[in-house]
Amino acid sequence: MKLDGTNTLAAPIETVWTTLNDPEALRRCTPGLQELKEVGPDTYQATLTIGIAAVKGTYSGTLRITDKQPPRHYRIALEGSGGAGFMKGEGSVDLEPQGNGTLLRWSGDVQVGGLIAGVGQRMLGGVGKMLIGQFFKCLEQRLGSGT
Amino acid sequence: MKPAAFEYFAPRTVEQAVDLLAQHGDQAKVLAGGQSLVPLMNMRLARPAVIVDINRVDGLEYIVAAPAVLRIGALTRQRAAERSRLVAERCPLLRDALRLVGHVQIRNRGTVAGSIAHADPAAELTAVLTALDGEVVARGPGGTRVIAASDLFVTYLTTSLDPREIITEVRFPALPPGTGWSWMEIARRHGDFALAGVGVVLALGGGVITEARIALTGVGPTPVRATSAERLLTGRAPSEGLWADAAEAVRAAVDPDGDIHASAEYRRHVAGVLVQRALCEALTRVREAA
Numbered sequence: 001m002k003l004d005g006t007n008t009l010a011a012p013i014e015t016v017w018t019t020l021n022d023p024e025a026l027r028r029c030t031p032g033l034q035e036l037k038e039v040g041p042d043t044y045q046a047t048l049t050i051g052i053a054a055v056k057g058t059y060s061g062t063l064r065i066t067d068k069q070p071p072r073h074y075r076i077a078l079e080g081s082g083g084a085g086f087m088k089g090e091g092s093v094d095l096e097p098q099g100n101g102t103l104l105r106w107s108g109d110v111q112v113g114g115l116i117a118g119v120g121q122r123m124l125g126g127v128g129k130m131l132i133g134q135f136f137k138c139l140e141q142r143l144g145s146g147t
Numbered sequence: 148m149k150p151a152a153f154e155y156f157a158p159r160t161v162e163q164a165v166d167l168l169a170q171h172g173d174q175a176k177v178l179a180g181g182q183s184l185v186p187l188m189n190m191r192l193a194r195p196a197v198i199v200d201i202n203r204v205d206g207l208e209y210i211v212a213a214p215a216v217l218r219i220g221a222l223t224r225q226r227a228a229e230r231s232r233l234v235a236e237r238c239p240l241l242r243d244a245l246r247l248v249g250h251v252q253i254r255n256r257g258t259v260a261g262s263i264a265h266a267d268p269a270a271e272l273t274a275v276l277t278a279l280d281g282e283v284v285a286r287g288p289g290g291t292r293v294i295a296a297s298d299l300f301v302t303y304l305t306t307s308l309d310p311r312e313i314i315t316e317v318r319f320p321a322l323p324p325g326t327g328w329s330w331m332e333i334a335r336r337h338g339d340f341a342l343a344g345v346g347v348v349l350a351l352g353g354g355v356i357t358e359a360r361i362a363l364t365g366v367g368p369t370p371v372r373a374t375s376a377e378r379l380l381t382g383r384a385p386s387e388g389l390w391a392d393a394a395e396a397v398r399a400a401v402d403p404d405g406d407i408h409a410s411a412e413y414r415r416h417v418a419g420v421l422v423q424r425a426l427c428e429a430l431t432r433v434r435e436a437a
Contacts, residue, residue: 055192055193083191119190122408125406126303
């Protein structure tokens with residue numbers, strides 16, 4: 001499943017880069033995040049309870065940040081599993097200055113399996129994009145008030 | 148599979164049901180027909196801690212024709228509405244859409260209100276409510292309120308209902324005499340969720356379109372009201388060319404997701420095709436009514 005999007009953030013590129021790499025910002029903005037623990041350099045273990053409406057599940061997994069080219073680019077690799085399914089994905093985040101702010105482009109390729117992938121296939125892409133959108137909207141708000 | 152453990156209540160009145168929801172908040176789910184909720188629970192994709200079964204609440208099963216509006220109580224089964232003479236006379240668009248909701252076994256238990264509260268992105272009844280500018284009556288701890296269709300559907304499986312609210316009635320505006328309608332959808336097998344579905348209402352006067360309503364399902368997180376296409380049609384004389392223009396306007400207005408059942412491009416294309424065919428059928432019915 002390929003997902004992508006763009007966001008405009010009202011902060012200069014260095015501030016956006018710092019925020020994206022700040023575990024506290026990730027903790028505040030990741031929907032349903034229960035726990036985020038740094039277990040190695042640029043490697044985190046996370047537990048999330050996510051879903052839509054009544055359909056929710058708890059997933060735990062690992063997130064790794066690689067190919068860091070501050071302040072413009074990094075890649076993410078993640079994998080997780082829970083009662084309703086498992087997922088494995090990788091993505092990239094690219095930043096470029098735009099006026100007084102920053103243009104953020106994200107894209108990812110995710111494989112989802114298990115019950116949620118079978119039964120929820122119709123909504124997986126849309127809901128996934130929505131949750132990722134919530135994450136970036138939250139960052140937008142944090143950065144907007146910061147400047 | 149079996150559901151995760153839950154507490155079960157079967158209130159006898161709406162007040163008792165609302166009290167239970169107020170107590171348990173978003174830990175509770177209302178059980179009416181159960182045709183969406185129970186499979187989710189059995190697969191453990193949803194694990195509500197509390198179930199408030201409203202099937203024993205009196206006074207919620209009715210279809211009443213008020214002037215210009217069909218009032219349908221929250222426990223009215225889809226099959227009863229589908230076979231109702233009042234629905235056939237006052238709101239045949241609803242009847243036609245009901246016939247395509249799942250399978251008859253589902254419609255025997257599933258409720259009209261339940262389908263609307265569940266807000267599946269490919270549901271028929273949510274799109275019909277949207278096409279007709281219907282509304283729901285909701286009761287909660289704060290009292291009763293009326294929610295218009297345009298304010299009800301938020302995103303996938305999500306309405307603006309508070310978790311402590313229960314729908315008590317759904318209101319579908321009746322089709323004025325002389326109006327044409329059409330419901331069309333496409334699915335891979337009969338009874339499958341629609342890949343795209345369209346509900347259309349058309350009225351003519353003096354040889355031109357005086358009213359056009361177009362709502363779609365399956366092409367986004369909520370039902371889509373194709374207002375740009377509606378504006379394009381109003382005041383114009385019907386023609387094949389006009390239907391084609393409306394189809395293009397609809398294609399420009401929708402942003403469907405793709406999945407293993409159908410690509411985004413397919414859904415977008417087919418939405419336009421269905422609009423064209425539905426407008427054609429609606430026009431035939433206008434002429435038959437005249």
